Amino acid sequence: MTDKSISQTGLPADGPETSSEKPAGLENSVGRTDLKSVTFGEEDGPLQLESGSALSPITVTYETYGTLAPSRDNAVLVCHALSGDAHAAGYYGTGAGEKPGWWDILIGPGKPLDTDRYFVICSNFLGSCYGTTGPTSVNPETGRPFGLTFPFFTIRDMVEVQRLLLDHLKIDTLLAVIGGSMGGMQALQWAISYPQRIRGAIPIATTARMSAQGIALNEVGRQAILSDPSWRDGKYPEDDPPDRGLALARMIGHITYLSEQSMHRKFGRRFVNGNGRSFNFSSDFQVESYLHHQGKKFVQRFDANTYLYLSRAMDYFDLEDDYGSLEEAFTGCRSSFLVLSFTTDWLFPAGQSQEIVQALRRLNMDVSYCNIESDHGHDAFLLSGHRMGDIVRGFLGRLMKGERP
Amino acid sequence: MTDKSISQTGLPADGPETSSEKPAGLENSVGRTDLKSVTFGEEDGPLQLESGSALSPITVTYETYGTLAPSRDNAVLVCHALSGDAHAAGYYGTGAGEKPGWWDILIGPGKPLDTDRYFVICSNFLGSCYGTTGPTSVNPETGRPFGLTFPFFTIRDMVEVQRLLLDHLKIDTLLAVIGGSMGGMQALQWAISYPQRIRGAIPIATTARMSAQGIALNEVGRQAILSDPSWRDGKYPEDDPPDRGLALARMIGHITYLSEQSMHRKFGRRFVNGNGRSFNFSSDFQVESYLHHQGKKFVQRFDANTYLYLSRAMDYFDLEDDYGSLEEAFTGCRSSFLVLSFTTDWLFPAGQSQEIVQALRRLNMDVSYCNIESDHGHDAFLLSGHRMGDIVRGFLGRLMKGERP
Numbered sequence: 090m091t092d093k094s095i096s097q098t099g100l101p102a103d104g105p106e107t108s109s110e111k112p113a114g115l116e117n118s119v120g121r122t123d124l125k126s127v128t129f130g131e132e133d134g135p136l137q138l139e140s141g142s143a144l145s146p147i148t149v150t151y152e153t154y155g156t157l158a159p160s161r162d163n164a165v166l167v168c169h170a171l172s173g174d175a176h177a178a179g180y181y182g183t184g185a186g187e188k189p190g191w192w193d194i195l196i197g198p199g200k201p202l203d204t205d206r207y208f209v210i211c212s213n214f215l216g217s218c219y220g221t222t223g224p225t226s227v228n229p230e231t232g233r234p235f236g237l238t239f240p241f242f243t244i245r246d247m248v249e250v251q252r253l254l255l256d257h258l259k260i261d262t263l264l265a266v267i268g269g270s271m272g273g274m275q276a277l278q279w280a281i282s283y284p285q286r287i288r289g290a291i292p293i294a295t296t297a298r299m300s301a302q303g304i305a306l307n308e309v310g311r312q313a314i315l316s317d318p319s320w321r322d323g324k325y326p327e328d329d330p331p332d333r334g335l336a337l338a339r340m341i342g343h344i345t346y347l348s349e350q351s352m353h354r355k356f357g358r359r360f361v362n363g364n365g366r367s368f369n370f371s372s373d374f375q376v377e378s379y380l381h382h383q384g385k386k387f388v389q390r391f392d393a394n395t396y397l398y399l400s401r402a403m404d405y406f407d408l409e410d411d412y413g414s415l416e417e418a419f420t421g422c423r424s425s426f427l428v429l430s431f432t433t434d435w436l437f438p439a440g441q442s443q444e445i446v447q448a449l450r451r452l453n454m455d456v457s458y459c460n461i462e463s464d465h466g467h468d469a470f471l472l473s474g475h476r477m478g479d480i481v482r483g484f485l486g487r488l489m490k491g492e493r494p
Numbered sequence: 495m496t497d498k499s500i501s502q503t504g505l506p507a508d509g510p511e512t513s514s515e516k517p518a519g520l521e522n523s524v525g526r527t528d529l530k531s532v533t534f535g536e537e538d539g540p541l542q543l544e545s546g547s548a549l550s551p552i553t554v555t556y557e558t559y560g561t562l563a564p565s566r567d568n569a570v571l572v573c574h575a576l577s578g579d580a581h582a583a584g585y586y587g588t589g590a591g592e593k594p595g596w597w598d599i600l601i602g603p604g605k606p607l608d609t610d611r612y613f614v615i616c617s618n619f620l621g622s623c624y625g626t627t628g629p630t631s632v633n634p635e636t637g638r639p640f641g642l643t644f645p646f647f648t649i650r651d652m653v654e655v656q657r658l659l660l661d662h663l664k665i666d667t668l669l670a671v672i673g674g675s676m677g678g679m680q681a682l683q684w685a686i687s688y689p690q691r692i693r694g695a696i697p698i699a700t701t702a703r704m705s706a707q708g709i710a711l712n713e714v715g716r717q718a719i720l721s722d723p724s725w726r727d728g729k730y731p732e733d734d735p736p737d738r739g740l741a742l743a744r745m746i747g748h749i750t751y752l753s754e755q756s757m758h759r760k761f762g763r764r765f766v767n768g769n770g771r772s773f774n775f776s777s778d779f780q781v782e783s784y785l786h787h788q789g790k791k792f793v794q795r796f797d798a799n800t801y802l803y804l805s806r807a808m809d810y811f812d813l814e815d816d817y818g819s820l821e822e823a824f825t826g827c828r829s830s831f832l833v834l835s836f837t838t839d840w841l842f843p844a845g846q847s848q849e850i851v852q853a854l855r856r857l858n859m860d861v862s863y864c865n866i867e868s869d870h871g872h873d874a875f876l877l878s879g880h881r882m883g884d885i886v887r888g889f890l891g892r893l894m895k896g897e898r899p
Contacts, residue, residue: 140771140773141773241773241774298763299763300754300757300758300763301754301757301758301760301761301762301763301779301781302749302752302754302757302758304763304779304781304782305745305749305757305781305782305785306749308745308777308779308781308782308785309742309745309746309749309785311775312742312745313718313721313742315775316718316721316722316738316739316742317721318723333721334721337714337717337718337721337742340710340713340714340717341714341746343710344707344710344711344714347707349705349706349707349840349843352705352706352707352710353705353706353707355706356706357706358703358704358705358706358709358812358815366545366810368545368546368646369646370716370720370802370806372713373809374706374709374713374809376706376709376710376713377709377710377713380710380713380714397775401775404778404779405771407763410763435754435840438754
């Protein structure tokens with residue numbers, strides 16, 4: 090394998106972190122971070138995927154925050170969601186107004202994933218478009234991007250690639266694996282695939298199997314992409330991708346990430362510019378222009394084929410079908426579990442978390458559960474202002490002390 | 495105005511109705527029905543629409559079931575939803591396997607809208623594509639279909655056209671106006687626009703103002719149509735309409751019509767043909783092929799431009815904004831109200847019906863309310879197997895007796 094450090098800042102990746110270099114308002118930030126990468130499968134053989142294909146080489150991008158203890162027992166793996174990346178906390182230092190990593194509310198000195206105590210790892214998962222090998226990567230055999238020739242992969246395959254990274258980092262046992270949404274699926278799969286290698290699993294706002302409604306919503310998003318003439322059977326050039334289809338898919342996604350309540354509070358029926366009804370088909374309502382804005386932003390940072398693959402990997406996630414039943418799936422698990430859902434999440438409703446909890450309880454496993462009050466819908470797992478942080482902090486603290494939380 | 499009877503059967507519209515002529519299994523059916531039509535605005539001047547435009551002529555298609563009492567006080571107006579039509583009950587007699595009208599469960603001899611007692615009218619609303627004047631109609635000034643040159647119209651305008659029809663039928667006072675979803679919006683608007691002309695209003699599975707989430711879902715459907723290259727700024731030829739976009743819009747719609755529970759029960763995660771994962775982007779899951787089927791069926795019977803207009807009319811429905819507040823909207827009402835919602839309807843959640851009920855109660859109006867237990871989501875109002883029929887029957891019976899229900 091090859092290992093390198095990528096600085097996305099143009100500044101030395103290992104440069105000193107002084108408070109004067111941090112963007113403004115960075116109390117409790119991990120500060121400047123940089124994206125690292127490692128490549129597997131060059132000498133060590135290809136990865137066998139669940140779909141039957143073999144893939145090699147596989148480059149993985151990742152970030153780490155905090156310090157690995159000499160006993161190597163304080164590592165926490167953070168798993169990102171569909172459109173996320175390895176940049177979970179801190180800043181690249183790219184300039185004023187730069188947004189911090191996507192879970193900066195949770196990761197940093199003194200924060201729930203306390204980087205003074207824990208060594209936090211976040212890797213971009215297999216098949217994504219943020220540096221880890223996926224449909225946008227160049228196929229070494231053809232010299233062209235894989236596109237739809239990329240092999241199909243599953244949540245289980247993503248976990249295999251994360252396991253390769255942990256082997257590379259010489260971390261035998263994780264204190265915990267934590268993730269929301271598709272990241273929560275990975276946390277569940279970790280507990281099942283590598284029971285001896287994790288002490289705690291924290292699946293948040295997720296499910297043990299994608300629901301019919303979830304599959305249906307994903308399929309509409311996929312059809313929006315497949316119907317875009319610019320998609321061209323997946324062989325679109327970089328400068329003319331199927332932006333309209335991908336934006337539509339993202340608009341549908343955004344509706345499912347918010348709750349009816351949060352949409353009402355955020356936008357209500359307010360008109361754009363307060364002009365009232367235009368009597369045409371432009372964006373009259375703020376909620377419409379918000380969705381268009383989200384769609385436009387997304388196509389600048391995401392890839393349409395990747396969206397197809399990732400949504401399919403979610404659809405295929407089904408621990409019941411894979412193992413016979415939820416109980417059989419969890420039977421060999423040895424970790425403690427903290428399962429969290431949010432009261433207004435309708436994409437992964439609380440009932441789906443409760444199915445996980447009930448199966449674990451029937452097996453007499455160590456599981457804590459909280460359905461957290463929030464009116465932010467599915468997106469709540471990315472936001473502060475509710476009890477998630479404190480609950481995670483307490484669970485990790487007890488794990489670290491060696492108590493069963 | 496011109497009046498004519500349209501037979502869609504090829505059989506005499508006024509032919510005898512004997513049981514031997516009814517399709518099989520037609521107990522309690524109104525039997526064979528035929529579509530009538532009347533045209534307004536030819537001599538009586540154009541209709542002034544809320545958008546500021548004037549429209550003339552306006553043809554309205556409608557059906558009637560039962561007999562108008564000599565006292566002309568037993569008429570019930572049925573308002574259909576977005577993709578509905580005037581054919582609410584009975585059969586055209588087009589052949590074996592013919593589906594009855596869309597609310598045949600409710601309308602017929604001995605049924606809740608008892609055609610032995612009531613004279614039931616259902617008209618295709620303004621702007622639809624089932625015979626009443628709308629975007630697919632030929633603009634008499636150009637000889638070509640209106641398409642996007644059709645003026646914008648609102649729920650209030652639909653009610654005006656229904657009122658023209660009632661004037662034509664010489665029905666001064668309706669026993670009740672009943673409708674679900676967009677039809678419920680019309681029922682509410684009737685109670686407000688013509689308080690002296692209706693005795694009961696039965697809005698079902700509806701809202702007094704389209705929510706931000708509802709507008710968002712409509713907008714995604716519209717964008718799917720507008721993004722289809724076959725849409726051609728609305729000037730598509732009849733033989734090459736924007737089918738992919740319209741099918742996508744319908745797929746989104748269908749997800750919102752079902753509940754998570756009913757999708758789970760209907761499809762779960764069952765694979766097509768039981769073949770398991772295909773590891774490609776075809777329809778692996780039954781829920782996907784169901785949605786595709788619904789999309790394909792819909793484009794054979796509906797028009798894309800019409801979908802744009804009707805979804806916009808829903809978005810614009812806002813009794814609060816139109817009248818200052820819900821209380822002010824209902825202040826002049828004189829009818830009794832029966833408000834019904836369904837427990838798993840997430841497109842028009844029970845809370846939105848309860849807002850209507852609370853406003854009416856604050857005004858000391860006569861209102862009955864029931865949140866009906868059903869796991870069929872929004873579609874429940876089109877289905878039997880729950881209490882809707884009995885509740886409607888009781889309400890109408892008491893209205894007919896002159897009691898305040």
